[in-house]
Amino acid sequence: MIIDKTTLYDLSILDNNEEESLLHHLDFCKTNNGKLWLEYYLKHPLISVKEITERQQLLQRIIEVQEAWPTSISNGSVLMIEKFYESQVGSIPSRANTVNSSLYKIFNAADFSLVKYSVSHFIDFLQGISKIYELLNKEDNPPALDVMLQRIKMLTNKPVAQQIIRFKKSQKISKQTILRYGFFIRNNYKQDADDLLEIYSRLDAFYSMATAHVKYKFSFPQFTQNIVPHFEAHQLYHPLLPTPVAYDIKLIPQQNFLFLTGANMAGKSTFIKAVGISAYLAHIGMGVPAENLQLNFLDGLISNIHVIDNVIKGESYFFNEVQRIRKTIEQITDGKTWLVLIDELFKGTNVQDAMKCSTVVIEGLRKIDNALFILSTHLYEIGDSLKQYSNIQFRYFETEVKDEQLYFNYNLKEGISNDRLGYLILKKEGVVDLLKKL
Numbered sequence: 291m292i293i294d295k296t297t298l299y300d301l302s303i304l305d306n307n308e309e310e311s312l313l314h315h316l317d318f319c320k321t322n323n324g325k326l327w328l329e330y331y332l333k334h335p336l337i338s339v340k341e342i343t344e345r346q347q348l349l350q351r352i353i354e355v356q357e358a359w360p361t362s363i364s365n366g367s368v369l370m371i372e373k374f375y376e377s378q379v380g381s382i383p384s385r386a387n388t389v390n391s392s393l394y395k396i397f398n399a400a401d402f403s404l405v406k407y408s409v410s411h412f413i414d415f416l417q418g419i420s421k422i423y424e425l426l427n428k429e430d431n432p433p434a435l436d437v438m439l440q441r442i443k444m445l446t447n448k449p450v451a452q453q454i455i456r457f458k459k460s461q462k463i464s465k466q467t468i469l470r471y472g473f474f475i476r477n478n479y480k481q482d483a484d485d486l487l488e489i490y491s492r493l494d495a496f497y498s499m500a501t502a503h504v505k506y507k508f509s510f511p512q513f514t515q516n517i518v519p520h521f522e523a524h525q526l527y528h529p530l531l532p533t534p535v536a537y538d539i540k541l542i543p544q545q546n547f548l549f550l551t552g553a554n555m556a557g558k559s560t561f562i563k564a565v566g567i568s569a570y571l572a573h574i575g576m577g578v579p580a581e582n583l584q585l586n587f588l589d590g591l592i593s594n595i596h597v598i599d600n601v602i603k604g605e606s607y608f609f610n611e612v613q614r615i616r617k618t619i620e621q622i623t624d625g626k627t628w629l630v631l632i633d634e635l636f637k638g639t640n641v642q643d644a645m646k647c648s649t650v651v652i653e654g655l656r657k658i659d660n661a662l663f664i665l666s667t668h669l670y671e672i673g674d675s676l677k678q679y680s681n682i683q684f685r686y687f688e689t690e691v692k693d694e695q696l697y698f699n700y701n702l703k704e705g706i707s708n709d710r711l712g713y714l715i716l717k718k719e720g721v722v723d724l725l726k727k728l
Contacts (some may be wrong), residue, residue, distance in 0.1 A: 291335035291572040292590035292621075296614075300595040301566045303332060313569060315530055316576075318501040319367045323487070324494025331495055339513045339587050344432035345509050345575025351435060352493075352500035355425040359497060363418035364571075367411040368487060374408035375480055382476060386469035395465055402465075405472040407463040409463075410539055412475055412483075413454055420446055422454045438489050440609040445482045450474040492692065499576055508577025511568075512584045514687075518543045519586060519627050519662045521569065525634030526580035528564040535700040537561060541662040545683045547655070549676060550666040551707040552687030557700040559595065561687075562631050565664060566593060569629050589626035590617050595633040615651060628661040635667055645669050649676070656681055673706040 298304050305311035313332055319325045336342045352359075380398040382405065383390045395402045423442045426435065446455060454471060459464075475483065502508070506529055514520055521541040527534035535557070541548060552558050568578040569591055594614045615635075622628040635651065638645040649672045655663055656679055676682050685706035690697040 291337075291570070291588055292592075292626075293335065293570065294592065297591055298333070300593040301563050301570060303567070303570060303652060304329075312530065316502040318498040318505075319494050320363060320497070321368050321491060321494050323491035326497035327491050328498050331499070332572055335570065336575055342513065342575045342587075344434060346577075347432040348435045348496060349429065349500045349575065349577070351426055351428070352497055353504060356497070356500055356504060356605070358425055360418040360421040362414040362421075362517065363490065364414075365416075367414050368490075370408055370411040371415060371483060371487065372451050373702045374404065374476065375483070377404060379404060379476070381520075382469055382473040384473055384477075384528065386399070386473065388466065391465035391469050393514040394469060394698060395397055402468075406463075406468050409468050409475065410459075411505065412461060412471070413457055415486075415490075416446060416454050417449060418456075419486055422490075422493060433507035438493065441444075441489060441705075442486065443714075445486050448479070449622070451479070470622040488519060503577040508571075508576050508579055509581060509583070511572040511580075512582075513572075514584055514586050516586050516636070517527050517627070518652070519546060519588075519660060520630065521565070521585045521631075521662055522583070523568060523578075523580045524582040526564055526568055526583065528560050529567060530558070531577040534560075534564075534579075537564070539565065539701045539702075541664075543659060543681075545681055546659065546661065547652070547663045547679075547682045548665070549652070549673060549682050549684050549706075550664060550686065551668070551673065551684075552666075553689045553698075553707065553709040556689050556707075556709075557702075558687060559633050561702065562593075562595070562633050562664055562666060564592060566629070585711060586627060588629050590628045591631075592621060592628065593633075594618060594635070595629040595631065604639060609635065611636055611638050617654075622658055622661045625660055630655070630661055630663045631724075632663070632665040633664060641669070645672050650674055652676060652682075653679075656671070670706055671707060 300305075302310055303312045313329055316332070317325055317328060318588070319328055332489075341688075364434070380394070380401040383394060386394075391672060419442055420442070423446075427439050431439065448451070450471070451688060457637045519541070520543075523537070523539050525536035526539060527536040539548070550558055550561070566578070568580055568583060569585065569588060571578045572585060573584065573588065573591075586673065592612070592648055618630060648667060648669055652672070653676075655661075660726050673684060677684070684704065684706050685702050686705055688699060688701050689709050690699065
């Protein structure tokens with residue numbers, strides 16, 4: 291799937307405010323390196339349904355054993371192992387015995403403490419990753435997982451590594467054992483340890499994705515074999531909201547354009563982002579925030595949601611809106627399958643100009659049959675002229691007014707909104723009264 295940086299930020303996959311990003315929401319990693327891999331997977335959607343299916347299978351394997359996932363490996367353990375290899379340590383005896391172990395502890399007290407502490411964390415790490423191997427090792431694993439597991443098996447097969455894995459931490463560890471393990475880890479196991487840490491970091495990211503799937507009650511989407519654009523979701527919701535409202539949506543070639551209206555704050559932007567996030571999560575092999583989602587493989591996802599002006603370049607808001615639409619058209623006319631999300635088109639010009647521009651753009655975009663479109667607008671008036679096109683469907687978010695109070699139920703209904711609530715909001719917030727007192 292092709293996706294640009296603007297779309298990643300439009301959908302809050304990434305966000306400058308970390309707590310508002312999907313990355314933060316999905317982060318259940320136990321280590322810093324795991325989070326780096328999680329970010330990598332979030333930035334790199336997969337390139338085929340085959341890869342997506344295998345990623346889903348991998349995550350499902352982890353979900354099945356999630357409750358038994360070892361807790362012995364922590365970020366502190368990983369950092370301590372890395373520090374041990376980076377630190378200057380006095381030469382550890384290659385064959386530790388009672389005499390040289392006692393002398394090392396006396397004359398290299400600080401080094402001995404570091405070795406002892408590092409060995410303790412290394413025991414936790416090797417035992418933890420060995421446990422992961424036991425939990426996940428099955429005959430029908432997806433290839434990516436099988437490669438990692440076989441690599442773990444090979445890297446932990448050395449005799450001393452096996453002794454460390456079998457060591458019972460309830461036992462008191464002798465000075466000789468500490469130095470023997472320390473010598474092995476530092477002098478004979480560095481490359482193997484680096485490889486194991488890398489594998490664990492990847493598995494930590496996958497564990498995080500699996501944990502998010504369970505915690506947020508995601509479901510794995512189903513990819514159709516059709517090459518025509520198709521997106522059909524039941525009870526889809528925005529995953530970043532604490533109490534989201536769920537929607538049903540169906541975009542197919544015969545009705546590939548959704549014209550969305552409703553008052554400000556009624557839920558248009560949230561709905562558009564929920565669709566985009568679900569489509570994107572599906573293409574990184576994750577579950578999605580919906581009871582059910584069926585879609586075809588999308589070659590690209592592009593949005594036009596948060597456009598800004600550029601004071602340095604002297605570019606207006608409207609100019610950048612136009613440039614974003616131009617880029618969108620150039621991209622989606624390549625014959626590939628696209629999902630296009632546009633929120634409040636042409637906010638940067640006057641109403642009459644915006645209506646004319648929006649109508650021209652919609653009438654042009656609707657001719658592109660290899661793409662699916664959702665476009666929201668506050669320009670309700672242009673909706674009537676678009677009803678002549680059979681592939682445009684019309685939905686709106688309802689707003690109720692009772693005793694001059696606004697009530698948003700966030701329900702998606704068929705038709706075009708006719709709400710005119712700007713003055714009411716201005717009055718409700720006390721702005722009208724403030725102006726009258728001037």
